[in-house]
Amino acid sequence: MKEILQRAIDKKQNALSEYDSKRVVESAGVAITREGLAGSRDEAIKIAEGLGFPVVLKGCSGNVTHKTEMGMVKLNLGSSDDVARAYDDIIKAGMELDGVLVQEMIAGDREFVIGLTRDPQFGPCVMFGLGGIFTEVLNDVSFRVAPISEIDALEMIEEIKTRKLLDEFRGSPAVDKTALVKALVGIGKLGVEYDQIAEIDINPVIISGDKPIAVDALVVLNNS
Numbered sequence: 001m002k003e004i005l006q007r008a009i010d011k012k013q014n015a016l017s018e019y020d021s022k023r024v025v026e027s028a029g030v031a032i033t034r035e036g037l038a039g040s041r042d043e044a045i046k047i048a049e050g051l052g053f054p055v056v057l058k059g060c061s062g063n064v065t066h067k068t069e070m071g072m073v074k075l076n077l078g079s080s081d082d083v084a085r086a087y088d089d090i091i092k093a094g095m096e097l098d099g100v101l102v103q104e105m106i107a108g109d110r111e112f113v114i115g116l117t118r119d120p121q122f123g124p125c126v127m128f129g130l131g132g133i134f135t136e137v138l139n140d141v142s143f144r145v146a147p148i149s150e151i152d153a154l155e156m157i158e159e160i161k162t163r164k165l166l167d168e169f170r171g172s173p174a175v176d177k178t179a180l181v182k183a184l185v186g187i188g189k190l191g192v193e194y195d196q197i198a199e200i201d202i203n204p205v206i207i208s209g210d211k212p213i214a215v216d217a218l219v220v221l222n223n224s
Helices: 002-010 018-027 041-051 080-092 132-138 150-159 177-193
Strands: 035-038 055-060 073-077 099-104 111-119 123-130 141-145 197-208 211-214 218-221
Touching: 002 018, 002 218, 018 035, 018 055, 018 099, 018 177, 018 197, 018 211, 018 218, 035 041, 041 055, 041 080, 041 099, 055 080, 073 080, 080 099, 111 132, 111 177, 123 132, 123 150, 123 177, 132 197, 141 150, 150 177, 177 197, 177 211
Parallel strands: none
Antiparallel strands: 035 099, 055 073, 055 099, 111 123, 111 197, 123 141, 197 211, 197 218
């Protein structure tokens, strides 16, 4: 992970690509999607066939942080032909990319967010809350100054107003809170141990069955 951060800083990147961001948060105990980085159309198809359909394709670069708005995200691709067309569309956008990310399509009714910010006074702070499109609208989040303990993480989870979504919901099982706690504690450790990391935004964390899985992640660098 140190190598990922240092390589990006040496290149004067402001942020890691989604692929590298996920490698970093995975090292902290956050479960991520099964995925691979493709450098060609044929490689994208091979990865997709290995994962099983449907899949998602995304343009991957540290310079592309608003992928959806730029038309660089292609969802619910159900065949090799769909993947080939989506790959070509992403490449035609003309952005300088590290590759095209091919990831499994995760479905779930419940979405949360895990994050890290650096407060000028308190330093690294861990955040947990309602995710997806409702993050900014409802602002239902909880914070703790890092490092945090497992007890701190449990308290954070219980503090959000929409915490009942973590219980049995519409026939789905209760969320594995142990996995959430592991992720929150791990993100706090990253903030304490690596000054190079300015922010982390893991959104959405989709609940698949009872497991929280990071579908997207962004690590912003302190590259002053």
